[in-house]
Amino acid sequence: MCSHFLDLRKVKAISDYQFSSTVTDILFEPEGAIKIIYSKNTNKIKYIYYNQDLLLSFRPTNGFFTLSLFAASKILANTQKPLMRAVVLSEISEFIKKGRNVFCKHVIDIDAHLRALDEVIIVNEEDELLAVGRLMIPVPYIKAFNIGVAIKVRKGIFKSKL
Numbered sequence: 284m285c286s287h288f289l290d291l292r293k294v295k296a297i298s299d300y301q302f303s304s305t306v307t308d309i310l311f312e313p314e315g316a317i318k319i320i321y322s323k324n325t326n327k328i329k330y331i332y333y334n335q336d337l338l339l340s341f342r343p344t345n346g347f348f349t350l351s352l353f354a355a356s357k358i359l360a361n362t363q364k365p366l367m368r369a370v371v372l373s374e375i376s377e378f379i380k381k382g383r384n385v386f387c388k389h390v391i392d393i394d395a396h397l398r399a400l401d402e403v404i405i406v407n408e409e410d411e412l413l414a415v416g417r418l419m420i421p422v423p424y425i426k427a428f429n430i431g432v433a434i435k436v437r438k439g440i441f442k443s444k445l
Contacts (some may be wrong), residue, residue, distance in 0.1 A: 290319050294331060298339075301347050301402070302367070309361045310338060311356055323336070333357075337416045350415045352438060355404040358413055368404045369425075369434055371413070379405055379413040382439035385418075387428040395422055403434055414439040 288325070291322045299322055310333070311317055317338075320330040331339040331348070336370040338357075339348040350358075358367055370392035379385060385405055397403060399421050405414040416436040 298348045331376055350402045355415050356412055365392050368406050369393045370406055373407040376407045376413055382436050384432045384436050385434040387425050387431050387433045390425050390433050393422055397422055
């Protein structure tokens with residue numbers, strides 16, 4: 284029990300640094316719903332669940348988290364644009380939902396506080412969740428360039444209109 288408490292404090296500290304204390308409060312409330320899953324081989328933190336839903340995955344290579352679609356939806360429901368978001372043209376929504384990367388020319392708004400390699404939530408102009416990914420270049424370059432990948436999408440919501 285003590286170890287779980289210490290690990291939860293560690294997880295929250297990383298989240299505070301990576302995302303902000305505001306986002307940490309959104310992701311980890313209520314605290315009793317949080318479950319930490321450990322690697323069978325290394326016994327280190329691997330996944331963070333909120334009830335039965337994957338919230339975050341821990342990447343030991345860089346010491347940071349990757350967002351799940353569930354975590355992204357929690358953040359979207361409790362914050363306003365453009366916090367942690369890249370807003371893309373609604374006309375390319377279907378491509379992004381399928382997991383395609385976001386190009387600079389398609390980004391119409393983005394959180395100015397994001398840095399290269401940060402986790403980012405991709406939304407359309409109506410603030411609907413499309414995907415989660417990693418920002419590849421600094422925000423000023425995204426706004427200045429018309430070519431190149433701005434965000435590598437890790438997971439799209441995979442919905443398509445038939």
